[in-house]
Amino acid sequence: MHRIANDAGRLDLERRLESVRQSPAEIVFVSSADTELSALARIWGPEFGNRLRLMNAASLQHPEAAEHYADHVLFNARIAIFRLHGGKAYFPKLLEELLHIKSHGATVRTLVLAGTDEWDPELATYSDYAEPLARTIFDYFREGGITNYEHAAKAMGALLENQTGPFPEVEKNPTFGWYSASTINNQVHCNGRVWITFYRAWQQTGDLAVVDELASELNRLGLEVSNFFAYSLREPEAQEALLERAETEPPDVILTMQSFSIGRMDERISFLESLGCPVLQVIASSESRDAWIKNPRGLNPSNVAISVALPETDGRVLSTVVGFKEFSKIHRELEFQAKAMVPDREQIRHVAELSKNWAELRKTSNSEKRVAIIFANYPNRDSRIGNGV
Structure with missing residues (x-):
């Protein structure tokens, strides 16, 4: 079933062609979300065995x-079943192909759902x-957790x-x-208090190695650590919980592993x-360490956008990649x-030291601080020093 080779995205590095090798199965x-796929491999795998196939949607963005x-x-x-983050706009070719095979005799029955917590009526069509x-199936995955994944497995069995x-229910x-990470001991601390915020999906699926390692290293440096997970820090209830904790245990430094901007215009x-x-x-990169090392720019464009550019609009200070x-x-x-998040211990040590320094600076009196002001000179002429671009 070949098409005319004029599809958008063929030269887009974010949609590079990857080898997709899977044999057919009853359930696809x-x-x-890698975290979701890993959880289903553990929970659905024993239930369905070779009747099940799992695939990351990113591998299917390239038209071919x-x-x-x-x-x-x-x-x-x-x-x-499809759980697509970004809606139809991110996966036009995949959805087009789905309709195409149905028009050519495929009897597969589909559930196309948003990969976020909001129902998407366009995908539902x-x-x-x-x-x-x-x-109901959407709610199982929106709420997440072992019990809901088991409920979803029973639902798939019934649909078969x-x-x-x-x-x-x-x-x-x-x-x-x-x-609360098991490696944390906040009984002995003197150098300050650090909060780490991270995604709820990691907590749901137990993909917490990076969070645990970072918290442990901060703790080793004498910093008290509190870890907060949230689907979104824009949720008023999540913000209320943080404000309540701040009244009695205010942070000296906040490390957020959540991407995008949470500010409003x-x-x-x-x-x-x-x-x-x-x-x-x-930053917790969506790519491997090897890809990061080999890329002259370090992060790929999507990671730069969501983990560097957008957070900077909130006024956050960029550190580095820790996982x-x-x-x-x-x-x-x-x-x-x-796939799972794997900590980079060298980078984590750097961020922990950086956090300790920021905590110490915050407690230093202004009279003891030394301030440096760095002027840009872009374009690179002396007459342009301090010029805003």
Whole structure:
């Protein structure tokens, strides 16, 4: 099923063609989230075995990869579930191919769901099931957690038997909270208090090696550490929880591993900056360490956009990358290789030292501080020194 080779994105490095090798199976689950795929490999894998295939949606953004996967895997599936972050605009070719194979005899039944916590009516038009059923499945993944993933597995088993319910009730899980790492000992500290904020998805799936390592290193340097997970720091309830903690245990430094900007155009400063201490942006890359080392620019364009450029609009201080996505386990029956965040200990030590220095600077009286002002001279003429570009 070949198409005219004029598809957008062929030269886009973010949509590079990758080899996609999977054989067909009854159930196919495509997701934008490595954490979700890894969790399903652990929970759905024993239930469905070689009847299940898992695939990261990013691998299907290239037009040729989307076409190949649709023709060779999706065409032969009985059920295909998609959890797509970014909506139709990020996966136009994949969704086009889905319609194409159906028009050429594929009997696969689909559930196309948003990869965020908001229902996407545009994506829902690609689903073959009634909206109430699709929303139930969507809620399982939006809430996350082992119980909901098990409920979703039971629902898939029922759908394979052409049963459309009733399905177990969705278990509600908190969208934010404080996480206590087992490696932390806050009984002995003297150098300051550090908060780490990170994504709820890591807490849900136990992908916490980077958070634990960073917290442990900070603790080793005599810093008290508190870890806060949230789906989004824009949630008023999450902000209230942080403000409540700040009343009794105010931070000296905040390290946030959450990307994007949380400020609004009508705000002079964003929420984290309103807490009155330095806020450092700590990057967890979506690529491997090897890719980071080999890239002359370090991070790829999407990581730069969401983890450097946008956070800077909030006034955050950029630190460096402390973790990378690496292959962690091969699930041969599923023909899937799971990924997990892996800490970079050298980089973590650097960020921990940096945090300690910021905490000490915050407690230093102004009379003892030495201030340096650096002027830009871009374009590079002396007459341009201090020029705003």
